[in-house]
Amino acid sequence: MTADRLTPDDRSALAAELALGLLEGDELSDARALAARDAAFRAEVERWGARFAPLLDNVADKVPEPAIWQSIEAAIEPARGAANDDQPDLRRRLARWRMASGGLGALAAALALVLLTRPQPQAAPATAPAPQIAAATPMVAMLAGNDPAPVRLVANWDPAARQLIVTPAMTPPHDPARAMEVWVIPADGTPHSMGLMPAEGPMRGTIDPAMGRLLRSGATLAISIEQPGGSPTGAPQGPVVARGELIAA
Template sequence: MTLAEDTGPERGGDDLLAAEYVIGVLAADERQIASRRIDAETDFARLVDGWEVNFSPLAAAYPEIEPPVSVKTAVDRRLFASAASVATPAESRDGLWSSLAFWRGLAAAAVAALAIYIAVPILNPPVEQPRSRLVASLTAEGSDVKYLAVYDAAHHEVGLSHVSGERAAGKDFELWMIEGKNPPVSMGVIPAGATAHIVVSPAAQQKLAQGAVLAVSLEPSGGSPTGQPTGPVVAAGDLKSI
């Protein structure tokens, strides 16, 4: 197969299904089936566990972000300060829970808190980001080479996880981006190993963000000498939003 021929991906195999389950790209019904198999099939559950370990280096690049505490502080202040201020000594003697003024004050504070909750994202809208992560299953009919690719727009890199298939002696796998009918653009030789990261050039970032096709070809050691694919396509797939 060449890049001029059909490069549509062929899905199949429990290993690939487990990997797609871990990164969250399965359709809802497929995910339910996979979840049931995890509970019922020990071998499949082991595959899922293995992929969670394989993908952990990719996830480690993204630190946890805690939500701001300012909203909760404002809500607490409006709720409890307002409720306390409406209670009178007589009401305190009768019991706070039987005070009509208390409940009116609490309702008013709740409305104010809701207004704050709604207003905060309007007044301080989050910075709108392009689709920050895209994923592709790279496979090809008649080839045992399979990769899972994750494009991270925030860090401008493609993370590759090697699922199966080995390169021949004296050969390398090279990653290509295909946009429409334009000539393939090399993204570099794929380093050997279970996982790899390839930095995306500024010129290719916008094209990838729009959902291009990624393809892997078998090339001489060191990559294509011509700047275009010279060997067969061993895996390919469309980038899709996670």
């Protein structure tokens, strides 16, 4: 697929790969040429660079576990048997992310999964009504803070599945006398609790529709330090140690 015939999703993925330096040969030349003549594509490359900067600057190098790549491959497996011209591009893209993962870490692999598994556009029948704009775009937030100790987390929100995953990248040692509570703060500024971070690993949860409507682009996700069991008042009582804005992935 040439750069001039890319779908919007392919353009976004290509911009991400150019920002991270994953392209080589003709693909690199074509992407650079597209960025030189297309201001919108050039801006997309810059946006991806800004999104990945926290990972590149603050997350220690770590080779993703094999299970992470198996999950990515399983996610694109259903398309393998279909007659889909984009499938070779997806396989090549996965290979590039796999080769780069040693320098990007397991969290970048999670973002690769967002890129690789976003729904591919299908051509509508000639008689079909005009499609409605979907409000189910996956989103991501980089949560960062420095008080009382460096805290870094990555949040992934999948509106279609109503799944929120908050993955710690850098957090203080677990203290059983404290709890890390996740909050969403929409435009009206009122915090709403999304649950507690576990002692180890990511927080995963299925969000009810009413709360899911608060997880929109521009909303803030925040982490506060609370007593065991979380804030008893429904609002943050302890210090907010990390925050970040949701943006389209």
